[in-house]
Amino acid sequence: MNLEAIKSEIEANVPGCRLELVANPSPSGQHSLRTGAEHAVAVAVYLRDAEDLRFDFCSNVTGIDWPSREVSEKVKVRKLVDGVEQEVEEIRKTTLAGSLEVVYHLFSVEKKHGPIVLRMRTEDRDSGVHLPSLTPVWRSAELQEREVFDLFGVVFDGHPDLRRLLMWPSFTDHPMRRDYVGPDDYEYEPTAHDEVLRRAQQHRSEADETQLGEAEGR
Amino acid sequence: MDEKLKNELSRQGIFTTTLQELYNWGRTNSIWPLNFGLACCAIEMIATTMARYDMARFGAEVFRPSPRQADLMIVAGTVTKKMAPLVVRLYNQMPEPKYVISMGACAISGGPFKQGYNVLKGIDRFIPVDVYIPGCPPRPEALLDAFMELQKKIDEQPLTGTKRPRHLNAGGPSEYAVPRYGAHDLEPTKDPNLWKPPLVQIAQAGTDESGSH
């Protein structure tokens, strides 16, 4: 299956959409197509219904967190050094905005080919986390998109029943994000090291103080 | 009573016993567990009740589905924070005398999933546990061994005095606080009357400084 050919076919048949081919450098050779949010549903419907494609089986829906990161690059700049204009290397830092990505793996039960990987990115990780839901196209996305909402925080517009799946409803965090800090209940660790040792020692000193206070109070 | 006299009498058809022995004999040999498996250890618990390792011969014939009719809760598997309030509520619903066996590493202390944000690091943070079975999962023979340990423990419980079991002690607690779901964690994270961090000298892993008080 030639992904370039599929990309051109979709772009020809879905008016207005622009797909991006994301190359996959690993030996698996599973390259992906990135689509924008406005045409995602139309692209998905075309993939599902086109006669030669017929990707009717959405196997896997998952989320990936790409936090914002600083990229530093060396740039040659002309600057005045001691009165003489010279080419100097300067380190320029740019911040790549973070986003949440949703990845769909599609197969075809009718034609027995696949996988095609479809991706979508949110604008950012705070308020611009809305993406169109592909549940009206493939029913199997229903529970998996709920899980992405629960663990990453992506809000799927058009999802029939968007609630948390795995955590309890009054939970407020999105645990699979890279910057999630879990609750600290490391009071007892038999073979502690590194970070856990530091936290356990802190708990230990707090517990010692409480037990000392109780002993004095008695 | 003197053992020799006892044997002599029993050979003549006269059996002597104490009230405590009789009472505890009835209790140890008819412990009915609650039908309560959480995760992988539940499958080993089921295997223990099947024909090869038959737990029924120890008295655990019927696994009761309702906590109101059960004596023993074998917490088999990982207790997650989402599940913890329900486990405590089930424990509260069991009538006295009730016992808890904590089966598997996860129920003892969180097990391999200890780093998890949703994993409760040991069910003994909220309910009192009588026997702990290490293993991941423990073999069916280990569960049978733990069951026999529990039977020994019940056998030794006196009917009067300070060491009498909870159901004969009107002042003792039999229900424990049920934690609630908070915004980030359970509230409270542990029952402070029940579980205190053990007194262990915490040292760097791999050195010889660790030891207990």
Next chain:
Amino acid sequence: MSTATLPTAHFDLEPMTGPSKEQLLELSMGPQHPSTHGVFRMKVVLDGERVVRLKPVFGYLHRNHEKIAESETYLGSMPYTDRLDYMCSITNNWAYALAVEKLAGIQVPERAEYLRVITGELTRLQNHACLIGFLMQDMGSSGTPLMYAFREREKILDLFEALTGARMMCNYMRFGGCRVDLPDGWLDQAKKVVADFPRFLDEYEQLLVSNEILMERTQDVGVLSRELAVSAGISGPMARASGVDYDIRKVDHYSIYDRFTFRVPLGSHGDVYDRFMVRLLEMRESVSILEQAMRAVPAGPIVDPKMKIRGFRPKPGEAYGRIEAPKGELGFYLVSDGSPNPYRYRVRPPSLINLTVLEDLCLGRNVADIVAILGSIDIVLGEVDR
């Protein structure tokens, strides 16, 4: 090409019309209930005995497997995959090893492939046997079919213990092969177990297939249509019972399954009885694969000799690897950024996705049918919640 042509039961959460709300009973089945599938909860709204709405609640066994895997190395996650579908630990290991091999381009030697197929099909045998046992148990047969199934499972677990050292959590696969080679006499013992298996299947079939109670309770119950099955991502025996001809062993040609001749049983009604029969027939096909495989195990290394596990850092990239696990399509999606830990590690759980249609199958049925339908979907909570 409209999006509204999708076959679905309902998507609205508006209050029901029909019987007044006071006549409806909301019941919570689980998370502790006698059905042995684990801590699974269903909020059922009943009108008398009929199911009007059913909402499953997940997450009671959410053990943060994916988050833990981000802080473990690739090989360090292998024992955790045992605990996903805890009845079939070896196929979980296999799916993960396959995904990593796709990610890093590792080849698997011949002998290792044969060992994988043999242990994988043994796992499938014991899973299907126990599943039928649990289904019967849930429908009220007080344990006898389950006892028979566990008798066979114990024989297979003995084989696994002799091979890998553990009954259930085998931790057997490595990237590029298997962990340990066959001990002396293992293959003869395994051949004996597999030779005895058809007799157990005959006994099982004789007891169950024409059993009136079973037929009454399972035929035309929980009918899943072919279109809904494909759209909802149903895979494995549940999809094949609805007539979807999709077996990943035949489609993806992974491992050495192309060398063995075996059939793929398909159902035509898609009810609980068909799912039960498909699993019974699949066991016979697994026995046939095992006989072919055990006859031809070659000598050789069991791990790719070029594979170095210390300092294993796959190149940046991603891969999705899947196998035909006993429950359905078990897939692993790995994103690597060149470090020893995966950047994103995702398990595609067949049990969770097969539960998408639980409500559709149970609507309008009686409460007693819910248990039969849930039993036929074949879920294991370790996989649903991860």
